Amino acid sequence: MIRLTHSLRTVRAAAAALTLLAAPATALDLQAMSDEDRAAFRAEIRAYLLDNPQVILEAVELLEQRQAQAEAQADVELVAENKQELVNDGYSWVGGNPDGDITVVEFMDYRCGYCRRAVPEIAQLLKQDGNIRLVIKEFPILGEASVLSSRFAVAVKHVAGNDAYKQVHDALIEFSGEPNEVSLRRLAEGLGLDADAVMDGMNAPEVSQELQQTRALAQRLKISGTPTFVVEDELLRGFLPADQMALVVAEQRG
Structure with missing residues (x-):
């Protein structure tokens, strides 16, 4: 019974997390969650990343691309100024x-x-x-x-x-x-x-x-x-x- 209750609670937390992730960025307010829901939300994110580690690599690659583009644009502006x-x-x-x-x-x-x-x-x-x-x-x-x-x-x-x-x-x-x-x-x-x-x-x-x-x-x-x-x-x-x-x-x- 305790295990079933825990599983249901995790499912509800996961559903809440997905709802929050689908909502506008301003709606994602971890401070408004209960401690229990916040812990479950973080656990679901961790579990997802462990199951899908390539997401981290994709995020790092995207960040590096954006940084490179920003640096290249900054260089273009510096060259133009001088x-x-x-x-x-x-x-x-x-x-x-x-x-x-x-x-x-x-x-x-x-x-x-x-x-x-x-x-x-x-x-x-x-x-x-x-x-x-x-x-x-x-x-x-x-x-x-x-x-x-x-x-x-x-x-x-x-x-x-x-x-x-x-x-x-x-x-x-x-x-x-x-x-x-x-x-x-x-x-x-x-x-x-x-x-x-x-x-x-x-x-x-x-x-x-x-x-x-x-x-x-x-x-x-x-x-x-x-x-x-x-x-x-x-x-x-x-x-x-x-x-x-x-x-x-x-x-x-x-």
């Missing part, structure tokens, strides 16, 4: 096709292994698609050696121009030693640059200002790692091979 400084700041090196219909912006660090892996991928992308404009953002975040390398590269750009900057940029990407005053001077001399002018220019106010402005831009975009790419209005956080980058470019072209 678009001019991203694509035409007046100081960042521009390569590829300067008149291309798609602009790819890369935030990079010379000491970043994935940035080094990205270089041939980007080169392949530019070779395959002659209508891409590439903008390089010096974003040294991996310690003093990174900062020193970026200061050197930017100083070369100020002293010797964009072509010399590209040479130094490529050399620093492949550089396996420790960047210091001696090794960087040797690199400048090896490329036929005015090493004294470059080394003296590394701490020039305009070099510091350029790096500070790029860092501030990255902070506004909530960029904390390298490489990070911006393809038109899409922000891509991390390394992508050329074929995947090409798909993003194609989507942007519509």
Whole structure:
């Protein structure tokens, strides 16, 4: 008799739970239930989830999808708010096709292994698609050696121009030693640059200002790692091979 009474009570609680779940969200008020009904309601939910654990996975997957969509939309808005400084700041090196219909912006660090892996991928992308404009953002975040390398590269750009900057940029990407005053001077001399002018220019106010402005831009975009790419209005956080980058470019072209 006790077992039958308990079963009937559980059935009634389950029926009440189903009724509440089918009702508008505002009608589901656990505080209005008796302690007994609330306990039975929770027991039914637990029993359902134990019998159907895939529901939890489905809920987690849906939550992750919604979070990803929200983050992607937030990134689109951040890019739109900072678009001019991203694509035409007046100081960042521009390569590829300067008149291309798609602009790819890369935030990079010379000491970043994935940035080094990205270089041939980007080169392949530019070779395959002659209508891409590439903008390089010096974003040294991996310690003093990174900062020193970026200061050197930017100083070369100020002293010797964009072509010399590209040479130094490529050399620093492949550089396996420790960047210091001696090794960087040797690199400048090896490329036929005015090493004294470059080394003296590394701490020039305009070099510091350029790096500070790029860092501030990255902070506004909530960029904390390298490489990070911006393809038109899409922000891509991390390394992508050329074929995947090409798909993003194609989507942007519509």
